[in-house]
Amino acid sequence: MLEPREERIVDEEVLRFILRADPQRLRTPASCIERISADSATYSHFFSKFLVTNKYCMPDWMLDVAQCKTLSDSHWSALQHWTVDAAPHETQRQINFHHFKESFGNAQLNVAECGVRDFSDQRRRQMTMSEYIDYWCRHRAMRADEGKTEAGLSPAEIEEAKAILYNKDWHYVKQNPGKIAYTLPLIFSDDWMNLHWDSRTDIDDDYRFVYMGPKGSWTPLHSDVFGSYSWSANVCGRKRWVFFPPEQGPLLKDKFGNLMYDIEEDQKVSASASAARGARPISCVQEAGETIFVPSGWFHQVWNEEDTISINHNWANACNVDLLWATLAKDFHAVQKELDDCKDTEGWDEQCQLMLRTLSGWNLVDFARFVAHLARVHLALLDGCDPAKRKGGDDDEESHSRAKSRLLLALFSLGRLARVAEDLLRYEAVARQVSGDDGELRFEAATFARLVADIPRIITAEVAEPGRP
Numbered sequence: 001m002l003e004p005r006e007e008r009i010v011d012e013e014v015l016r017f018i019l020r021a022d023p024q025r026l027r028t029p030a031s032c033i034e035r036i037s038a039d040s041a042t043y044s045h046f047f048s049k050f051l052v053t054n055k056y057c058m059p060d061w062m063l064d065v066a067q068c069k070t071l072s073d074s075h076w077s078a079l080q081h082w083t084v085d086a087a088p089h090e091t092q093r094q095i096n097f098h099h100f101k102e103s104f105g106n107a108q109l110n111v112a113e114c115g116v117r118d119f120s121d122q123r124r125r126q127m128t129m130s131e132y133i134d135y136w137c138r139h140r141a142m143r144a145d146e147g148k149t150e151a152g153l154s155p156a157e158i159e160e161a162k163a164i165l166y167n168k169d170w171h172y173v174k175q176n177p178g179k180i181a182y183t184l185p186l187i188f189s190d191d192w193m194n195l196h197w198d199s200r201t202d203i204d205d206d207y208r209f210v211y212m213g214p215k216g217s218w219t220p221l222h223s224d225v226f227g228s229y230s231w232s233a234n235v236c237g238r239k240r241w242v243f244f245p246p247e248q249g250p251l252l253k254d255k256f257g258n259l260m261y262d263i264e265e266d267q268k269v270s271a272s273a274s275a276a277r278g279a280r281p282i283s284c285v286q287e288a289g290e291t292i293f294v295p296s297g298w299f300h301q302v303w304n305e306e307d308t309i310s311i312n313h314n315w316a317n318a319c320n321v322d323l324l325w326a327t328l329a330k331d332f333h334a335v336q337k338e339l340d341d342c343k344d345t346e347g348w349d350e351q352c353q354l355m356l357r358t359l360s361g362w363n364l365v366d367f368a369r370f371v372a373h374l375a376r377v378h379l380a381l382l383d384g385c386d387p388a389k390r391k392g393g394d395d396d397e398e399s400h401s402r403a404k405s406r407l408l409l410a411l412f413s414l415g416r417l418a419r420v421a422e423d424l425l426r427y428e429a430v431a432r433q434v435s436g437d438d439g440e441l442r443f444e445a446a447t448f449a450r451l452v453a454d455i456p457r458i459i460t461a462e463v464a465e466p467g468r469p
């Protein structure tokens with residue numbers, strides 16, 4: 001993954017205000033999608049208007065690629081290979097099927113069958129990229145001549161070609177470390193989730209995906225894994241999105257009390273259950289070259305209105321780490337309730353942690369490792385901001401203000417981590433490990449101690465006494 005070259009800088013004033021504020025009170029409701037020009041919007045703007053407020057928006061990142069303007073930046077060149085020039089009757093660049101088959105033919109994919117429900121997801125099947133591209137081309141041919149290509153095919157082959165198969169969750173970056181296809185946009189680059197998963201040697205996973213699917217492929221209603229943010233950039237095609245803010249979750253339940261699977265199905269019913277309860281969807285259309293920033297905990301359902309390829313990452317940082325924690329803590333309490341019957345049996349706590357990992361993808365100890373890792377990273381940054389330890393060369397005004405922003409940003413991250421850590425240490429499963437001799441977290445005892453004891457004090461002093469270097 002090619003990281004952006006610029007540094008993330010947030011205005012000092014903004015940071016001072018945010019350092020004092022309660023995270024929850026900074027979160028403001030949104031009623032429509034705001035388009036922002038990724039070229040002109042600064043990191044500071046995106047940080048204060050969308051990250052800390054948890055508001056969705058549509059940056060036009062990648063517009064150049066979609067409109068096939070001359071690309072001066074060679075980092076886009078691989079992405080250019082994914083599409084070919086528009087045919088005379090088309091307005092958009094088209095998918096380069098040949099390239100995907102030639103370059104990634106053996107890739108193992110976890111393809112969703114959009115017509116078959118499997119609990120809250122679509123049924124999955126394993127295919128190679130080569131098989132998937134063959135399917136997609138047959139599907140397109142059948143769609144184009146409305147069934148004439150069926151001649152000579154068996155009923156099973158016809159059914160297969162008519163199905164809507166969606167290649168989701170292709171770990172492009174992980175599977176192709178040598179083939180950099182895009183540069184991470186600066187506004188999405190403070191990504192603790194992928195930083196942490198990249199550092200884990202015991203797990204081979206990440207949250208960077210490519211999605212590709214024919215017109216009609218879709219993703220059921222959901223909010224994102226762990227309560228993370230996501231961003232989704234359209235390389236080609238068009239997506240339609242429907243959003244509901246987190247507080248409308250209770251209005252989006254089916255008759256069994258689970259989150260609805262297909263909001264469109266619900267809306268087809270004359271007295272739509274969600275509308276009757278007062279849920280208000282916000283819709284938008286995302287064209288090629290446009291990006292959607294999906295805030296934490298927002299429910300959304302997505303349809304590909306054309307054959308579409310997008311890049312999608314899940315991510316998190318200081319601005320939403322409390323929401324990640326709230327999501328996990330809620331799941332943990334649900335697991336405890338579920339296993340309440342056998343509360344007195346030996347190993348009950350471990351059992352709860354195992355079940356939590358299955359349900360949520362991680363448990364309290366995994367989350368504590370994540371918090372400790374990010375705390376170490378930011379404590380090192382803070383130490384690097386110490387004027388006593390810094391080498392010369394920072395004397396002009398601009399460098400001074402950058403250094404200040406760097407310090408405040410590190411403190412902001414540590415402050416948010418400290419709040420979460422304090423809460424986390426109240427849980428037996430974590431506290432025992434941090435203080436015990438045999439727990440996997442005992443190495444982190446010093447990190448937690450510095451985080452919880454020192455950081456709030458440094459922040460209070462910094463806020464009360466601005467101007468310290």
Ligand SMILES: O=C(O)CCC(=O)C(=O)O
Pocket residue numbers: 211218219224230231232239294300302303310312313
């Ligand atoms: O594009 C899709 O089908 C789903 C995307 C999505 O859910 C996301 O980016 O969070």
Ligand SMILES: [Fe+2]
Pocket residue numbers: 222223224230294300
């Ligand atoms: Fe999503």
